[in-house]
Amino acid sequence: MKVHETNYYNDEKLDEIRENARVLRRKYLSYKEAELVYSLTHKKILELADQCGAIYRDGNIVRINVEIFEQYLERFHLPPGQYDAYGNIEAKYLAQREGK
Template identity: 45%
Template structure:
C-alpha cells in the first residue's frame, strides 16, 4: 500500500481558517511551542473551551513581517555554477 503525502502548496486552496497547535506545526514546519508563541504574538489565538485555535489568516499576516529579501550568491559560487553549466552543454564524445 502506498502512502500519499500532501504538502502545504498542494493544500493551500483548501486550507482551514482555524487550526490547532498540532496542525499548525505541520503546516508551517516549526515546533508546536514556537508556533503557539508566534500565534500569541500575532493575536491569532482563540480559546474555545479547553482548546486553542489559531486563525491562519491573522497568523500569516503576522508572519510576513519576518520575510527577508533574497540575496545574490557570492561570486565564487556563481562562477562555479556557470562553469558546471558550460560543462554540461559541451559534448563528451
C-alpha cells in the same frame, strides 16, 4: 498484448494528499495542525501565535487563525540577498571582483 497500468499514487496516498490540502485551506488550525503546516515546534507556534493575537480559545479547544498568523509571518520575510548565513559569499565575491 495487455499493457499493465500502474498508478503513480495509490488510493491511500491520494486520500492523504486530499486531506492535507483540506487542512491547508482551513481558516483555523489546531496547534498540531499548525506545527505540521508551518514546520515549527509547538513552543514556537505558541509564541508567534500569541504575539500576533491569532489564538482563539473556547474552553479546552484552542485554534490559530491562519490569516492573522500568516500576515504576522510575512513581517519576517527578507528580500533576496539579505540573509547572511555564510557571510553572503556571493556579495563578497562580487565586491572583490569589482575592487570594492
